[in-house]
Amino acid sequence: MKHNLILRVIVKFLFPVIALFAFYVLFHGDYAPGGGFQAGVILGVAFIFYALIFGLVTTEQVIPPQLLRILASTGILIYISTGIVTMLLGGNFLDYDMLAESPVTGQHIGIMVIELGVGITVSAIMLMIFYAFASRGRS
Amino acid sequence: MILLEITSWLFITTGALLGIAGGIGIHRFPDFYSRLHAVGVTDTLCAALFLVGLALQTGFSLASLKLLLIFIFLFFSSPTATHALADAALMGGLKPLLDEDNGGNDLDRHSD
Numbered sequence: 001m002k003h004n005l006i007l008r009v010i011v012k013f014l015f016p017v018i019a020l021f022a023f024y025v026l027f028h029g030d031y032a033p034g035g036g037f038q039a040g041v042i043l044g045v046a047f048i049f050y051a052l053i054f055g056l057v058t059t060e061q062v063i064p065p066q067l068l069r070i071l072a073s074t075g076i077l078i079y080i081s082t083g084i085v086t087m088l089l090g091g092n093f094l095d096y097d098m099l100a101e102s103p104v105t106g107q108h109i110g111i112m113v114i115e116l117g118v119g120i121t122v123s124a125i126m127l128m129i130f131y132a133f134a135s136r137g138r139s
Numbered sequence: 140m141i142l143l144e145i146t147s148w149l150f151i152t153t154g155a156l157l158g159i160a161g162g163i164g165i166h167r168f169p170d171f172y173s174r175l176h177a178v179g180v181t182d183t184l185c186a187a188l189f190l191v192g193l194a195l196q197t198g199f200s201l202a203s204l205k206l207l208l209i210f211i212f213l214f215f216s217s218p219t220a221t222h223a224l225a226d227a228a229l230m231g232g233l234k235p236l237l238d239e240d241n242g243g244n245d246l247d248r249h250s251d
Contacts, residue, residue, distance in 0.1 A: 017212060
């Protein structure tokens with residue numbers, strides 16, 4: 001029996017809970033404390049937690065470093081393209097009022113999309129930093 | 140509801156006393172494993188009693204459901220963290236402090 005059997009079982013149980021909490025923080029961010037950055041860090045922590053128990057090689061099979069680069073730039077792209085869309089609709093850069101009929105709905109949609117972009121980028125960057133530290137001396 | 144208030148504060152006070160006991164244990168016990176034992180045993184129940192007390196304060200609402208979820212999370216994560224610490228220390232080669240007067244036979248004495 002492996003000595004870290006308990007940790008393996010607990011990681012399998014806690015990983016979806018942590019990831020779900022990250023999405024709760026992300027999509028509840030406009031009503032409660034939270035938002036894109038915190039949600040991204042929590043989602044990154046879920047994967048780091050997995051990597052601490054199951055090893056870096058297994059985690060890199062789940063999320064390859066190339067995918068992380070694409071995800072990190074996708075988040076930025078979502079952020080910037082939201083701003084450009086509001087400019088195309090006739091407002092200023094990141095002027096959320098333009099995104100829907102009423103300004104309040106537009107604000108909700110705008111902040112949600114922005115936070116989604118921030119969350120994707122932050123979680124990808126957190127995992128990239130962890131990969132960079134954890135794979136030291138391997139090459 | 141005076142009874143609810145009394146019960147709630149009884150839970151919270153007991154939880155606080157357990158937390159203080161764990162802190163004193165960390166301060167007073169001689170080596171790593173006994174310190175870990177002191178805080179690992181008390182902190183789960185300390186957090187649980189706090190959460191029960193707070194849930195009694197809020198009553199049946201969304202807040203108490205969230206407190207229940209926090210309790211479930213702590214119930215699994217806190218003993219696991221203690222286990223991981225002790226396991227890492229044992230793997231790292233840290234020897235437990237044994238009773239010198241007994242010739243280091245502390246572990247054998249408990250088995251009979």
